[in-house]
Amino acid sequence: MKRKGQGFKLFVLCISLGLSGVWSQASARDGELPPDPFRSVMWKSMADRFFPDGPIVFDGHVKVIAPASAEDQFHVPVTIDASGLDNVRQIVAVADLNPIPNILTVRPEQAVSFVGFRVKLQQSTPIHVGVQTNDGVWHMGGTYVDAAGGGCTAPAAMHATENWMDTLGLTKAVARRSDLEHARTTIKMRHPMDTGLAAGIPAFYLSNMTVTHPGGELIADVDLYEPISENPTLTLLPKMLDASSANLHVHARDTEGNEYDFDVLVPSSVE
């Protein structure tokens, strides 16, 4: 029985993928949407709210990598790799069935269209990622994550200690050259990322992060939202200007107006 069911799902998925290719050619968001390969009941709502205006195409260049079954609904690792797309304006990720669906928006300026992060999930949900190119087209990808409930409505673990505010903003950052042109940069910061949905705890989360070259040129600008996991971890792939070592500057701000500034050293690629 089980096997049969899975086979049926797979079959439907193939058909809808096929259909999407045809439909997207014809429609320019006149109310018609390509069907969702993840069969989300929220698909139209998500598309209207988070991927408005431009045409939508399901595109294999947008890879969304996450566990099929989450071990921990408070920390579900997700990687978005759209490095095969050029002229990217923004990357928008949403968890359809979260009480607050939007997860993050990345505007890569001098970075590969790539981001890694961890997210809280309230229940099993499709994750949709729209990568909008400069021509306005949304290139869609996604995945489905099976998760236990309650990721967004429980208090952050750090609230078990009274002095959690003492370590707010404490950051670990590491960068290494993934190849000659790129530096894989991971930033982890102490922050409760309170959703406002746990009883008696107002929303309080890191809301924006920018990464710049030493000369001030923008590498990436990231908006973060409530579902990003406590102690947010963000991985980006900045394009380096040359082979020498450089201090990338990170500026972050949370919803209470706290500002965080620090540098990340990228080693020289010639050593």
Place this chain on the structure above:
Amino acid sequence: MKQNFAWMAFAGTLALAGAGTATAADVTIDDLMNDQATTDNVLTYGLGPRAQRFSPLDTLNRDNVKNLFPVWSFSFGGEKQRGQESQPLIHDGVMYVTGSYSRMWAIDIATGDELWQYDARLPEGILPCCDVINRGAAILGDKVFFGTLDAKIVALDKKTGKVIWRKTIGDYKAGYSYTAAPLIVPTEAHGPIIVTGNSGGEFGIVGAVEARNPDTGDLVWSRPTIEGHMGTLNGEESTMTGTRNETWAGDMWQNGGGATWLGGTYDPDVNLLFFGTGNPAPWNSYLRPGDNKWTASRIAINPENGEIEWGYQTTPHDGWDYDGVNEFIAFDMEKNGETIKAGATADRNGFFYVLDRTNGDFISGSPFVQNISWAKGIDENGRPIWDPANRPGNPAESADGKKGEAIFAVPSFLGGKNWMPMAYSNKTDLFYIPSNEWGMDIWNEPVTYKKGAAYLGAGFTIKPIFDDYIGSLKAMNPVTGKVKWEYRNKAPLWGGVLSTAGGLVFTGTPEGYLKAFDDETGEELWKFQTGTGIVSSPITWEQGGEQYVAIVTGWGGAVPLWGGEVAKVVSYLNQGGSVWVFKVPEQLASR
């Protein structure tokens, strides 16, 4: 109506002239200074920088107040109720109101719909002495500002409620906190500045007044209230407050108290800020010989540089927690055919003072509560004539050195008048003082300072003086020092007062009633039961040709926390958290 229309046209021209810097919906510093005269908004705490709490509106009057009915009520929601001491602001059809636990809402007045809500993310270890209240916001440009219980000041985008900046007033772990409404005033040197005090007088903090740039939150100047501490101006040390050890012995000035926890007022006429300062720390006065300046005082500060222009101490060497933060209200007093630039304040210690606001000279001091026992009166220099028998005894002289002789003092440490602001009617020239008739048993104990711990050195319990009432709303004539009429209330009064050109005086009671009185006679003309105690300040404004009244409700504040025997008359009162808006319905307006 016609007059109001003319003003709006004027505002329109101003906005055009300043095009590019401010949009029509932004609030200018001139708007704030003219707040008392402009009836279609409430832009300042106190309905004008002088905080006279007088509205020139007379649409609503003694004849039609009986037709006042609720338009809507808005719940602050959640599980966070407790005391609501806030006064709303009104601008461009929107109400900005703060609530307990450092929350703020923007509400569409036409519908009562919420536009946004901001909840400060408070740390676990906040130390508010006297309930988790907030008294209100300030507004300028495209921002609204308010202080939070962890001693921060926050600037929010008034359209969205998003944080623009947030700055630290003090270290909440050392007992600092913030509950007053910030004050915005003009300066020549710095442009508009946003001025705040601080709270935490029970934890041995040092009182201060600070001015910031409203666009950035950057500190412009700071002025400690306690002798021996240095002020700052433009990031550098400026001058010392007073002379170290002049009125303080040893190093007691270092944790001397003098918190400016009720905020301040401003008089554009003499260009001075007026701040009340709280009790000295600790309460045990034997540990700090001297007058202990500037605790339990009124100080006038030059907004350009933060220098103290004058000070007047209502309770020198306080030994009763006569925490003299009470608002100082500028008014012009006609006496013997002269106009005196005066100011008045009704002190915690039970005396109503009139001072010359240009230099702080004492004019008069008259009791506004009965049976005052700590002083026999005020001498011609404005100094209290102490009754040595009614200062709590020195614990060092007791047999075991642990507890001094207990005495009964009137008023109680919660004061003849506490935080709740009085009103000055430009129509009757009377002050309407929300006061309480109570005393206390008080005794002193040894104490040493410890960061973040209560720094009192005293024990106490409050007792009513009369069987049938504690609260007493009084109409005080500042020229004669005589009370013209009194309204008595069973529970202690803990809410502010509003007077109007329509001949009405509004105030709320812990029993839940918003009441309107005849300003000449004190006759009660109207009341409405809001469903929970009122400990906040009413406002009034005009919108679409109709006069509105609003009050925040929600029982709490210091009385249920400290009330002693008074608890008997208030312990049954239930908490709440909402704002009520009233007007005369259209179908009744013509009657």
